[in-house]
Amino acid sequence: xxxxxxxxxxxxxxxxxxxxxxxxxxxxxxxxxxxxxxxxxxxxxxxxxxxxxxxxxxxxxxxxxxxxxxxxxxxxxxxxxxxxxxxxxxxxxxxxxxxxxxxxxxxxxxxxxxxxxxxxxxxxxxxxxxxxxxxxxxxxxxxxxxxxxxxxxxxxxxxxxxxxxxxxxxxxxxxxxxxxxxxxxxxx
Numbered sequence: 001x002x003x004x005x006x007x008x009x010x011x012x013x014x015x016x017x018x019x020x021x022x023x024x025x026x027x028x029x030x031x032x033x034x035x036x037x038x039x040x041x042x043x044x045x046x047x048x049x050x051x052x053x054x055x056x057x058x059x060x061x062x063x064x065x066x067x068x069x070x071x072x073x074x075x076x077x078x079x080x081x082x083x084x085x086x087x088x089x090x091x092x093x094x095x096x097x098x099x100x101x102x103x104x105x106x107x108x109x110x111x112x113x114x115x116x117x118x119x120x121x122x123x124x125x126x127x128x129x130x131x132x133x134x135x136x137x138x139x140x141x142x143x144x145x146x147x148x149x150x151x152x153x154x155x156x157x158x159x160x161x162x163x164x165x166x167x168x169x170x171x172x173x174x175x176x177x178x179x180x181x182x183x184x185x186x187x188x
Contacts, residue, residue, distance in 0.1 A: 012049040012076050019067040029080040035061040035068065037092035038185040045187075047073040056093050060085075091122045096186070099178040108170055110150045110158075120146050128177040129169070142169055 013025050020028035036059040043053040048069050057071035077089045098114045108114055120143065123129065129139035129146075149158060149166055158166075 008049040008051050015048045021064045031062045031064045032060045033063050034085055034088040035059040039096045040187045045071050047076055049076050087118055091119050094119050099182055102175050115150055128173055
């Protein structure tokens with residue numbers, strides 16, 4: 001059955017309000033937080049609104065009553081018009097894209113193709129940068145280094161030593177975290 005865009009939105013509103021304590025869309029959207037994300041590489045899943053062919057399957061949880069909605073697509077997340085939900089949805093998607101690029105042995109530059117300042121902060125907050133002898137047992141050193149390199153407008157000014165450090169952080173800190181965190185969250 002083909003539904004119009006307004007039909008999808010109506011379905012979303014009904015699903016969200018039905019599982020919220022608030023009785024209006026405007027109030028109900030404030031109750032929901034991002035909980036998790038899975039990837040359907042064949043895009044065979046459908047959103048709670050009815051939209052088909054989702055790749056990224058988000059789970060949101062109601063912070064008031066504990067109800068969950070799954071799967072919900074990023075376009076429906078955007079309908080909540082809450083910047084923090086949009087930001088975390090983007091970060092969760094970026095993790096999958098970065099892991100696939102690493103697995104496919106692509107060259108990973110500290111560019112917007114794979115990273116963002118928000119993703120780097122998320123990784124830091126998740127404890128991905130860990131204390132070791134190379135960062136003088138201060139993980140914030142690696143985080144600040146990655147942000148500094150990401151912020152460079154002229155990426156050709158990154159030295160060979162800095163590139164080795166970037167590659168080392170990606171290979172020995174970021175990659176293991178992504179493999180562990182995303183294991184079991186990829187449907188093929």
